[in-house]
Amino acid sequence: MEKIKVIFCGTPQIGADILTALTEMENVEIVLVISQPDRPVGRKKELKPTPVKEVALLNNLKIIQPVKISEAYDEIAKIESDFIVTCAYGQFVPTKILDLPRIDSINIHGSLLPKYRGGAPIQYAIKNGDSETGISIMKMVKKMDAGDYYIQESIKIEDCDDTGTMFEKLAKLGQKMIKENLVKIYNNELRPIAQNEDQVTFSKNISTxxxxxxxxxxxxxxxxxxxxxxxxxxxxxxxxxxxxxxxxxxxxxxxxxxxxxxxxxxxxxxxxxxxxxxxxxxxxxxxxxxxxxxxxxxxxxxxxxxxxxxxxx
Missing domain, CATH: 3.10.25.10 (Formyl transferase, C-terminal domain)
Structure with a gap:
């Protein structure tokens, strides 16, 4: 089969881990990486590349870092792709960009949807004392984390876990799932499942x-x-x-x-x-x-x- 052309959007370490998994797939070609702009960190406020950017540079991948992804529409539209894959990108992606790939735009989300839509699903699962969480690979739509999902897998939250350890565990689970399922989605072997709107909960970003x-x-x-x-x-x-x-x-x-x-x-x-x-x-x-x-x-x-x-x- 021809290589699956992927545009990847992500920013923090969990996104970098998913990008790494995609680079390890022989039947995938990363045609573009999109990440948030570099931010100043530490007392010296030195600019530091995002973890996703570091993986992109390591693998000689083309990367852009628009302040607003909508401003990069023309550049993205010129690139032929089968999928946009996102994981913890940190911006809403407009519908006109989601519609660009030939097959679909999908997101790797750190919860068992429809539970914990939003930006802090892992934190809320631990805060609420849940015994498990997981990864959902879902279709991206305009409404936040509301798209049908292709597949989900759960993982236990142990008493020894905190948000840091769960990010690591979910990153490994996400890597496994994207490797096992991207080709299946490409070949139309997985049918999307609608989320139950009666069971929706949210995990808004946590304030100071x-x-x-x-x-x-x-x-x-x-x-x-x-x-x-x-x-x-x-x-x-x-x-x-x-x-x-x-x-x-x-x-x-x-x-x-x-x-x-x-x-x-x-x-x-x-x-x-x-x-x-x-x-x-x-x-x-x-x-x-x-x-x-x-x-x-x-x-x-x-x-x-x-x-x-x-x-x-």
Whole structure:
């Protein structure tokens, strides 16, 4: 068979992993890569290429990075393609571009649609305490993540998982699925399945305010909230006007029934904090202006900015 011509759109690491899988397929030719513009990162605000761009450059692929993809319509329209494949691109792709490929425009989405349409499906699955999530390969339409899906596969969310580990697991699952199914879609061997609109839920991008820990919630919900934001953008809490970032906690069976947010104990294992029905132990914490560190350091090195009886608001 002739090679399947693919235009790929993506930006972060999970997109780079899918692009890598496509480059490994002997029957696929990547005719164009589209990624978000490079962004300044770090304290020095140095421009850093997106992970997708790095893969494109490594494989000598043509890449464009329009501020708005609609502005690149004429350039994209000149390129003959069978598919547009997207994964975590970060922009809405207009219908006039979705209609350009000969066969279809498809998206690799990190949830079991119709659950968690939107930009943060992995975070919401963990935050809500789901036991599983997965990958959907779906047709792209104008309405967000509303297209029929060709295939889905699920994967368990373990207690040890956070958003970082689930991104890695879902990237591997997505790589496997695109390799197994792109040719089937090309050959019309998979029939699209309509989403059940009665079961739709959404996962909007998480705001800075929503990253804040609510200590007056259950122990399990506090634990899920923190791991859903680890290792980025990281949950936070305040003591007075000082903001502390908290990346990892574990659930304790203790409950001394103090006010939620109260530091109950500081020991060689971490910092115990009251919730509304129990306690969690902070294991990784970042004080203002410092690096992330083991919370046990507060006991072992006699750090003085937090002490038993202090209160996280």
């Amino acid at each position: 305010e929503e990253e804040r820990i609510n200590w007056d919630d259950s122990t399990v919900n506090v634990w899920n909230h923190i791991r859903s934001l680890s290792p980025w953008p990281i949950a936070h809490t305040f003591k007075g006007e000082e903001r502390y970032k908290i990346q990892k906690v574990k659930i304790l069976n203790n409950n001394v029934e103090q006010k939620p947010g109260t530091i109950v104990d500081i020991n060689e294992n971490g910092i115990n904090v009251q919730t509304n029905n129990g306690q969690v132990q902070i294991q990784l914490i970042q004080k203002p202006g410092k690096k992330m560190m083991e919370a046990s350091a507060y006991k072992l090195t006699n750090l003085s900015d937090l002490k038993v009886g202090d209160y996280f608001e």
